[in-house]
Amino acid sequence: MINIKNIKKSYGDITAVDDITIHVRKGQLFGLIGPDGAGKTSLFRMLTSLLIPDEGSAVIMGYDTVKDYRKVRNILGYMPERFSLYMDLSVEENLNFFATVFNTTIEENYHLIKDIYKVLEPFKDRRAGDLSGGMKQKLALCCALIHKPEVLLLDEPTTGVDPVSRKEFWEMLKSLQTKGFTTFVSTPFLDDAELCDEVALIQDGKILDMDSPQNIAKKYPHKLWSISASNNYKLLRAIGNYEKKKSAFAFGNSVHLATANEVEIEEIQNYLKSIIDYDFEIKPIEPNIEDAFMELMKEE
């Protein structure tokens, strides 16, 4: 559905997108995951034909985003980084406007947005500017869906939204997937990655890895341990000098310690006991995508 080939984009000296190649298959929920400033928005703008790539190409359903930009624009549902709604128009007026702009009506495609819109319906006369962040996000998604696009491009739809709204949003994306939508979505939250079929991890304009989230976690090269104690910070500093450490990062109320594969649990226990005088708990764990991302970042 989406074929991005060796695409590049620079602004002056800064290379925002550096030689990126991505293939998204029909019906996939594809996640582009990386921090702010990694180049996500530039890539989205090239896909939506709003920016022209310096090199390489992006083709959506056979249409080139530069040459056939009018065609491309017709088949896309795009949600830009900020919820681009008219804040002085009501919920219904926004939806109506975007439907008309795409030569359709709310009624015609109501079935597509029904599940999402029913939460908004009680507030349909409220101005978009008076909605909470989660509601704005839902309305923006409805506006992007209302013309029954072939491909959904969602640029950081969950930024600035609380964990509950975020979770709900991903549930919506999952249910849209069952309706056959192909979705390309970006997010800075690594835990969002687990919900995608395939993800590309992006940093400084480059793809660090691209695979299913499970495979990315599996490729993690080290043995990983979770250690918890009463004071995370002290524990982390204590581990800091451990010679067999590959890396150590805080993870909520525990610390993830990576070591070489031959290291055994007793070894670590003994080392820690020798330098700290409080209780701790250690167990081996499976790496998650955040562990993998940080490992890949370090390699860069």
Added chain:
Amino acid sequence: MKTFFAFVNKEFKHIFRDRRTLIILFGMPIVLVVLFGFAITTEINNAKIQVVDLANDVYSTKLINKIKASGYFSVKEDTKNINDIERIFQDGKVKLAVVIPQSFSKDLINTNYAQIQIITDATDPNTSNIITSYLSAVFKQFEMEEGYTLSTNLEINTRMKYNPLNKSVYMFVPGVMTIILMLVSAMMTSITVAREKELGTMEILLVSPLKPSIIILGKIVPYLVLSLINAMTILLLGLFVFDMPMLGSYLLLFTEIFIFVLASLILGLLISTVSNSQQTAMLLSLMGLMLPTILLSGFIFPISSMPKILQYTSDIIPAKWFIIIIKSVMLKGVGITYIWKETLILIGIAIFLLVLTIKKFKVRLE
């Protein structure tokens, strides 16, 4: 067509929901026109003049009463000595003195002709000029009623040179109307596009199947309506507050206003293609349009006395042509046959700007 109406409908909603902007849109022109206008008219209404009546006879009294009755002046008559005038000017309150010669009645009766001396304070030539022109009108009336001829012997008191332009409020008000109409119209369209860019909604509009021409027209039509309403208020102010004469055809005047407003709105859109924020749009329309328009439209400075290069430049300023047009229609009462050239130029400028705007309108973000 449906998308176009949806777009226009949306624009109207923006306009009517933003009360503050609406107030500024309609309030600002009124305030400005009144301010500009009254800066001139208040002085005319209460201008202090000194009358030195050396004749003190029937006709001189008649003339003085005529001056008083005009309502423009507050007349002082507390001296019979010409030599006091210098001192009175130095006090600064009186800008003009009228000296009626001793032989006033005698001359009128014997020769049908008498001289009156007008002495003005040249430190404030603008005011003096305006007062003089009003005074002349009073003298004219006197001549007509009495059947005599008055000759005014104008004498400018020291230091300053005489301003030959003899501008009057009738010349000033059309200029003010033109500039304000242009600024408000251009500002409206440039800001509304910049606002969509700021909000990010422009991104969605670009990605939608909407054609640039629909976006541009959709932005013009609602503001055209607003600007025409604005033009009406300004025109009414000119007619009823400043007593502008309206000698020509209203249909012609409205047609010309329509063309001029259209050109201004398109100019605003052109500005918006190069500005990404509302502030830049506002500044560009204010500074970029106000200065050249004020300087080069012939509104304040006569174009004929400018260097050749500026004269040519003034030809591309739409306001210049519009000022010529409305002066001709309102003050001279001429028909289209006299101003077809100016009208065509204005239409030409509007079309040129429209084509340029559609060309410059970016279908992408860069």
Added chain:
Amino acid sequence: MEKETVIEVKNLTKAYGAFKAVNDISFEVYKGEIFGFLGANGAGKTTAIKMLTGIITSTSGDGSVAGYNINKQRDKLKENIGYMSQKFSLYEDLTLMENVEFYGGIYGLSKKQIIDKATLMLDRLHMNHIKDTLISDIPLGWKQKIAFSVAIIHDPKIVFLDEPTSGVDPITRRQFWDLIYQAVEDGITVFVTTHYMDEAEYCDRISMMVDGEIYAIGSLQYLLNKYDSKTMDEVFIKIARG
């Protein structure tokens, strides 16, 4: 041991017309704590923080921050707190050093104090090499670290952090938290909001706001037990979904 309180809030309410954005909240924050202030969008967090930092006054109720009354001593209060949010940031067109000098100056530090502070700060951040770089040329994650260091340049008693790590990469996010821990060791109390639930777990105590009220407050362990959850994420969703 008697704990010293840095924030003390009693029955604080902020109403906009009939709508109570913050409804009768009472809580305390102790010296040296990292206090996590969580809640869904629109639960009233931002309004509460505005009252605590003296930007708006409360409709009713009262409180003190850093020893100053939040309604009556707002000027004194502002001198003794630090504030940083994702939006409040550094001047993009000034260099790192110029920003430090500017903010140091605002809080009345002497030239010498500013230089001492700046040296220490650049050292800690390992940013000596970019001190004359324009902020606009510095990556986001670094900017946030600088912004935090600038927010505590005047040694406030407490620093308010409003979603400080939003959009920052995972490694820099953790480095940011290292800075927070260092500040705590220096005796600064930290009041932080975040949408990252793993960060919530770094806090000593956490409060959860729902519809303008504080629904739950306590240590991580307390909340996990109370809501029978394994992670803060679960707690959040259980509370916010009702």
